[in-house]
Amino acid sequence: MTKPRDHGGGLDTAIRTYGGVRANWLDLSTGINPVPYPLPTMAPDSWTALPDKAAFSRLYDRARSFWQVPEGAGIIGATGASAIIAALPHTIPQGDVCIPGPTYNEHGAAFQAAGWTLGQDPSRVVVAVHPNNPDGHLWQASDLTTPYTIIDESFCDTGPEHSLIHLANRPGTVVLKSFGKFWGLAGLRLGFAIGDPAIIKRLTDLLGPWQISGPALMIGAEALADPQWADETRARLMTDATRLDHLLTAKGAEVVGGTPLFRLYKVKNAAAAQDQLARHHIWSRVFPYASDWLRLGLPPPDGWARLEAAL
Numbered sequence: 168m169t170k171p172r173d174h175g176g177g178l179d180t181a182i183r184t185y186g187g188v189r190a191n192w193l194d195l196s197t198g199i200n201p202v203p204y205p206l207p208t209m210a211p212d213s214w215t216a217l218p219d220k221a222a223f224s225r226l227y228d229r230a231r232s233f234w235q236v237p238e239g240a241g242i243i244g245a246t247g248a249s250a251i252i253a254a255l256p257h258t259i260p261q262g263d264v265c266i267p268g269p270t271y272n273e274h275g276a277a278f279q280a281a282g283w284t285l286g287q288d289p290s291r292v293v294v295a296v297h298p299n300n301p302d303g304h305l306w307q308a309s310d311l312t313t314p315y316t317i318i319d320e321s322f323c324d325t326g327p328e329h330s331l332i333h334l335a336n337r338p339g340t341v342v343l344k345s346f347g348k349f350w351g352l353a354g355l356r357l358g359f360a361i362g363d364p365a366i367i368k369r370l371t372d373l374l375g376p377w378q379i380s381g382p383a384l385m386i387g388a389e390a391l392a393d394p395q396w397a398d399e400t401r402a403r404l405m406t407d408a409t410r411l412d413h414l415l416t417a418k419g420a421e422v423v424g425g426t427p428l429f430r431l432y433k434v435k436n437a438a439a440a441q442d443q444l445a446r447h448h449i450w451s452r453v454f455p456y457a458s459d460w461l462r463l464g465l466p467p468p469d470g471w472a473r474l475e476a477a478l
Contacts, residue, residue, distance in 0.1 A: 178450055185445045193330045195444075196452040198322060198429035200299070200400065201467035204390045214379040216237025222384040229391040230359055234327075234344065239333040241367030244379045244387070248321055248345040249273060251370065255341065256281035258369035259315050265289040269456055270296045272320065289313060289463070297331060297430050301431045301454065301462050303424035305329050316341045321345035321358075322395070325404055327433030335362045346378040348428060349400070350390050357383045404428060407465045418478050420461070429464045437461045447477035 180195050227242050236242065245251050251271040256278045258262075263286035264278045274294045275285050297306045300322060308331055312320065316334070320342055323330050335342045341362035347353030357379065360370055379387075390396070404427035410421050411430050420432040429452075434440050437453040440461050445449050452462035466474050 170239050173248070177449070181445055181450045187448045191448055193449045193466060193473055195464040195466060195474070196450045196462075197311075197353070198426065198464050199353050200351030200404065200428060201465050201470070202400070202403070203264055204386075204393075204396060206352075207389045208387060209382055209385055213385045216381065217377065218377055218381045218384050222381065222388075223379070226379070226384050226388045226391070230344075230361075230390050230412065233391040233394070233397075234330070234332050234361065236361055236409075237333055237336040239364070240361050241364035242358050242359060242361045242460075243367050243370050244357060245370075245374050246358075246383075247347065247356040248343050248379060250356075250374065250378070251343060251358055251360045252319075253277045254281055254370055254373045255317060255366075257373060258366045259292065259338050259339075262291060264290055264292040264294060265313075266294040269301070269454070270298045274317070274319070289316065293317070294319065296321075298326075298329070298426050299431070301425065301452075301460070302367070303426050303431070306331065308334060311340075316340045317343065319343045321348055321374065322426045322428055324349035325401055332361065338363055339366070346387055346390070349397075352386065352390075355386060356380075357387050404465065406477070409462060411444055411465060414475060414478065425462070425464075429462055432461045432463070433459050435459065435463065444474075445476050447473065449474060449477050 177194055178189060182189065182192065226244060229240060251401055252273050261283055263284045265286055265288055266274050279285060291313055293313045294317045295306045296319040298304060316339060318331050318334065320330060332342055334340050341360050344359040344361065346357035347355060351421060360367060376420045408427040408430060415432050416422060420434050423431040423433050425431040437458055437460055441453050454460045
């Protein structure tokens with residue numbers, strides 16, 4: 168039997184335990200922007216027609232511009248970064264992979280499912296989550312010199328100055344980008360792999376045609392061409408993350424780390440804290456490997472008073 172993977176979300180489980188209905192819960196267990204990109208008006212054929220090459224080219228051109236992708240790097244999009252994570256182990260020669268942790272566990276699960284061995288030797292294949300989930304650790308380019316390097320930048324759009332995208336034209340290197348988190352549209356399912364053209368070609372063959380829906384192609388292209396929204400969102404997220412830190416530390420928590428989209432705190436008993444919040448229909452994130460770690464995403468504008476009252 169496959170071991171359950173530890174994730175945020177799972178609000179249906181919380182509802183079964185604590186009652187209520189989804190609409191009345193405040194889900195802070197994920198790191199998704201609570202103020203999403205405004206959905207543009209979509210042409211009917213976004214829904215009714217198979218996506219064409221022009222739609223893919225438009226999305227990829229705007230992605231290259233937004234992320235300042237270096238010349239020579241390949242790019243491929245898919246239905247979320249998770250689809251790319253599942254396929255990546257099949258694009259490089261099998262062996263041992265080093266995934267420094269604790270970190271996002273889908274990488275390890277994907278490599279194990281593909282027959283790889285999880286090891287500690289960082290000399291051949293390394294997966295670096297940058298910034299790391301859940302503690303926000305940032306990697307340096309000098310740390311990542313292995314023949315094959317996967318850099319997961321799913322949470323890096325809040326701080327583009329930290330991006331290692333300039334390594335994407337290096338042989339054996341792939342940088343992952345997640346659209347749903349920063350733009351707050353996780354249900355759209357859109358992610359990107361940018362890097363070594365040979366690996367991107369293998370990913371393209373594995374993912375097959377029309378691997379992005381018509382609505383996702385259109386919305387993604389619109390959002391990536393809106394740098395003003397991105398700049399304003401970064402400023403708001405930083406302000407809200409600071410506000411959340413002040414609120415939690417005033418209640419005795421200690422800031423461990425995180426990103427502007429989620430914050431990690433040290434508390435006396437994380438399970439008890441999660442239970443207390445859940446009784447107010449606020450869902451948080453705890454970790455099986457750290458009984459004193461509590462992770463919270465940012466509340467929406469109308470959720471701050473509820474969170475403060477629950478604390």
